[in-house]
Amino acid sequence: xxxxxxxxxxxxxxxxxxxxxxxxxxxxxxxxxxxxxxxxxxxxxxxxxxxxxxxxxxxxxxxxxxxxxxxxxxxxxxxxxxxxxxxxxxxxxxxxxxxxxxxxxxxxxxxxxxxxxxxxxxxxxxxxxxxxxxxxxxxxxxxxxxxxxxxxxxxxxxxxxxxxxxxxxxxxxxxxxxxxxxxxxxxxxxxxxxxxxxxxxxxxxxxxxxxxxxxxxxxxxxxxxxxxxxxxxxxxxxxxxxxxxxxxxxxxxxxxxxxxxxxxxxxxxxxxxxxxxxxxxxxxxxxxxxxxxxxx
Numbered sequence: 001x002x003x004x005x006x007x008x009x010x011x012x013x014x015x016x017x018x019x020x021x022x023x024x025x026x027x028x029x030x031x032x033x034x035x036x037x038x039x040x041x042x043x044x045x046x047x048x049x050x051x052x053x054x055x056x057x058x059x060x061x062x063x064x065x066x067x068x069x070x071x072x073x074x075x076x077x078x079x080x081x082x083x084x085x086x087x088x089x090x091x092x093x094x095x096x097x098x099x100x101x102x103x104x105x106x107x108x109x110x111x112x113x114x115x116x117x118x119x120x121x122x123x124x125x126x127x128x129x130x131x132x133x134x135x136x137x138x139x140x141x142x143x144x145x146x147x148x149x150x151x152x153x154x155x156x157x158x159x160x161x162x163x164x165x166x167x168x169x170x171x172x173x174x175x176x177x178x179x180x181x182x183x184x185x186x187x188x189x190x191x192x193x194x195x196x197x198x199x200x201x202x203x204x205x206x207x208x209x210x211x212x213x214x215x216x217x218x219x220x221x222x223x224x225x226x227x228x229x230x231x232x233x234x235x236x237x238x239x240x241x242x243x244x245x246x247x248x249x250x251x252x253x254x255x256x257x258x259x260x261x262x263x264x265x266x267x268x269x270x271x272x273x274x275x276x277x278x279x280x281x282x283x284x285x286x287x288x289x290x291x292x293x294x295x296x
Contacts, residue, residue, distance in 0.1 A: 036282025043254055044275050047098040051092040059089045061235060069261045079263040087264065091271055093245040099275070101157050102227040105164045106219050109190055112165070114215055115171025120173065121180025122203060131177070134170040137191075142167040143229065150238045157240055164226055170220075172215060178213035217290035221283030224276040231272050247272050 029035070064084030120130040137145070146163040153159035181210035183189065184207065192202050232246030233239060233245040241249075247268045254264025 001128045007065060027035075027096045031285060033207055034285035037278040037285065039277035040274055041282055044271075044278065045099065046097040047092055051096040055092050057093075060093065060133065060245060066280045068196060069257060069264075071261070072263055078267045079261065081250070081264055082257060084206055087250075087267060090245045090250060091247070092265055094247045094250060094268065095271060095275075097157060098227055098230060098247050101161045101230060105161050105168060105226045105230075108165045109168035109222075110216070110219055113169040113174075114212060116169070117173040117176025117215075118180055118211075120177040121184070122207075127177070129138050130173065134173050137167065137170040138174075143232070146229065146233060147236075147238060150233060155238060155240060157230075157244065157246060160230060160238060163233075164229060168222070168226065175218070176211065176215050179214055180207060183207050183211050210284045213290040217287045218283065220279050220286050224279030224283065227274065227279070228276050 025286055064080075064252040067080050067084040067219070068082055070076055070084075076088065076093060078085050081090065082089050116130055120127045145167045146160075147165055149163035153162060183198050189202065189206065192206065229241075231246075231248030234246050235252045237252075239246050239249045239252075250268040251265050251272075254261065254268070258265050
């Protein structure tokens with residue numbers, strides 16, 4: 001009888017992919033808000049993916065001053081901006097740009113943070129230096145640090161993404177380290193050590209799978225937060241120029257005409273609101289799925 005294998009199969013938190021999927025779908029059916037969030041988010045993501053295919057890139061530089069600040073009508077659903085460009089097309093293209101940037105930032109920060117956090121929790125000699133580095137980043141307000149980095153790198157969505165990655169990874173690092181340290185003290189880990197299960201095998205098959213999901217659970221909410229931060233940085237002048245469609249930049253450009261053309265602010269602002277709201281609703285659902293301890 002292989003006692004080590006038996007204990008491995010009975011370890012806490014082990015769940016088959018089908019069981020986890022069934023639990024996720026059950027929670028989704030039980031929560032109307034989560035269902036609403038998923039529907040809105042899927043719709044926005046579909047728009048973001050297809051926008052470059054259905055909206056010609058020439059619309060960004062198609063300046064028509066004779067048609068500037070036209071109100072919404074059958075031809076221009078969201079009206080036109082101060083350059084006479086179709087605002088609906090600009091909002092769609094901005095959805096592609098902003099969502100891609102936010103997802104890239106969170107994915108990169110998640111990979112960097114979880115890797116360094118796991119190393120800090122597993123390798124004692126790396127714990128102290130890595131935690132002191134994260135303390136340095138966390139001691140500075142993230143928005144201020146992102147502004148400083150973006151001002152050095154220059155105005156572009158790519159540079160803003162790099163700045164936001166640099167200020168976002170320490171949170172995942174801290175969270176992953178705490179999860180790993182807590183998991184290492186659980187009885188099943190000590191039992192596996194007693195039975196002679198290899199250190200590498202225990203890390204790959206047990207510790208990492210049982211610690212990574214609570215960290216991943218916060219990713220959807222963080223995408224919404226990064227989206228708002230990206231728009232805020234663009235709004236105050238750290239974003240791309242007027243020929244790059246971005247929600248924060250569109251709001252900033254429309255602010256000067258808010259009394260005569262309020263649609264310039266309303267429609268990009270509504271896009272930011274709906275996207276961040278749906279991501280937060282999906283984030284709450286993901287938290288319940290991946291980290292049941294936090295379930296309300």
